[in-house]
Amino acid sequence: MLAFIIRRSLQSVAVLVAMSLLVFVGVYAVGNPIDILINPQADQIEREHAIAALGLDRSLPEQYLSFVTGAAHGDLGRSFVHSTPALSLILERMPATMELALAAMVIAIVLGIPLGLWAGLKPRSIAGRAIMAGSILGFSLPTFWVGLMLIMVFSVMLGWLPSSGRGPTVDLFGVIPVSFLSLEGWRHLALPAINLALFKLALLIRLTRAGAREALLQDYVKFARAKGLTNARIIGVHVLRNILIPIVTVIGLELGSVIAFAIVTESVFAWPGMGKLLIDSIGLLDRPVIVAYLLIIVTLFIIINLVVDILYSALDPRVRVTESKG
């Protein structure tokens, strides 16, 4: 087990280094920030001064080296546009994104697993078919367009909920600004969270349904039936426990994907999170912020994947065995 964890961790570090190089070289090849960031009316001396201040006069390897040294000290460069450290700019926005992602995930889990179970146990019933039709719809509706439609109906037509922003926040533990502690915050959170949850909700429904359908055909279910166990016990204990392993894994992995997809929802609802910052920064060619965002999200992903892998191998010993053989 320890060998597995160590090997898996080393692999994660290798991926992180490769991604940082890829992202850095890629992003630093985009356009020419000098043209965008420096006043066109500036004279030659001003220009050179600005270029030196931003470190753009040095060669690419030199820039990468100073970037890596900085990154190791938690310094991911200064935003060209905001003139503040890129890292703190992103960390400032992180609670908003995390709150949105967690709210969406909770909605998806609380609704998705019971609905999926129902559809899996009664696939031919009207309710089962309706749930599946709904999940296909959830898959087919593009997130950004659903967001627009939510704004159209609930903000413009009905006027019930605000269409953008986060509203006033309350500090949790005195440091983390959150929306869910005030009514006004809930009103702002509702539409973006529902919007972000829809796709994951559809995914969880299908996953639970497929798992339940396959589990019901297994011998252990037939055996449990033959033993005369109650239906509630067969489903609640035997079926649910067996389908929960893949579901928990997917929930873990999807947390990262929700954070990535928050980019879209944040752009639609002007939610002041990291994703909106990224899109704004791409538009302004604010490279330190783009690089910092990508590195932070890649790191986040690698950590999530690592934790899920280790948990999964702890839950299911077969994974460990095949890994060490392969």
Place this chain on the structure above:
Amino acid sequence: MPGAVSRRAVETPLRRIAGDFASDAIAMAGLALLCAIIAAALLAPFISPQNPYDLSQLDVMEGRLPPGSPAPHGVYWLGTDDQGRDMLSAILYGLRISLGVGVVATGFALVIGLVMGLTAASMGGRMEALIMRVVDIQLSFPAILIALILLAVLGQGTGKIVLALVTVQWAYYARTVRSAALVEQRKEYMEAARGLGLRPARIVFRHLLPNCLPPMIVVATVQVASAIALEATLSFLGLGLPITEPSLGLLIANGYQYLLSGKYWISFFPGIALVCTILSINLVADQLRDVLNPRLQR
């Protein structure tokens, strides 16, 4: 049940699949909708009332008219956008671009994925480990993130968005075809083919590949839909196709700013077209998956 066996024996696989497919009314409705959408996209230049790219046909004075307003050529059934463009025509042409980009990207990704997956499965060893490691790492990141990184790096353009979609998708095919090929390779007909001394290329292309196709068809169908959705999303975020050739995503983005003042149609109708396209493809894919999945056949 000897009767069932002999009846199955005279059926060709294709007939059986077609028969199973037609047994579900919703799937058939999806197929009909999809055919109608493809026909509308192909025939756009002949059936649309206006050429939305021809600036001389546009009149800014006719901008943002609600659906049903009178037009020089008849009626603006779906209204006009801020440039005075007939929304119906813009949607028909946008459908062409969205479908085209999705199909072309899926085609390239399918070929690359097939080659990589078959190479991994038939060569084994280090090559297989290398290819599958890359696939694993890539699939551990969501498609939208990889596409965003690429477009942030490459800039905009039709070719670049196709490249981004191909990069995002090839790994799905590689993984699917490899796992199918590994299963097939252990079967007796493959052993027989090897025993006959057939050339490796012949074994791979005539025997292995056709038997790996069913799961690939399902994945490819789903991926066309997700490619179209991803392209629309990227275009909406302003990172996709250029404004000169608006796809459905860009049309929706155009209407975003007018939505808050109640001019819903500029975003609403292109979105409906997009949803119908993706939904019909997903309905077809869903039924294909059930029909082609041996595990659900009892």
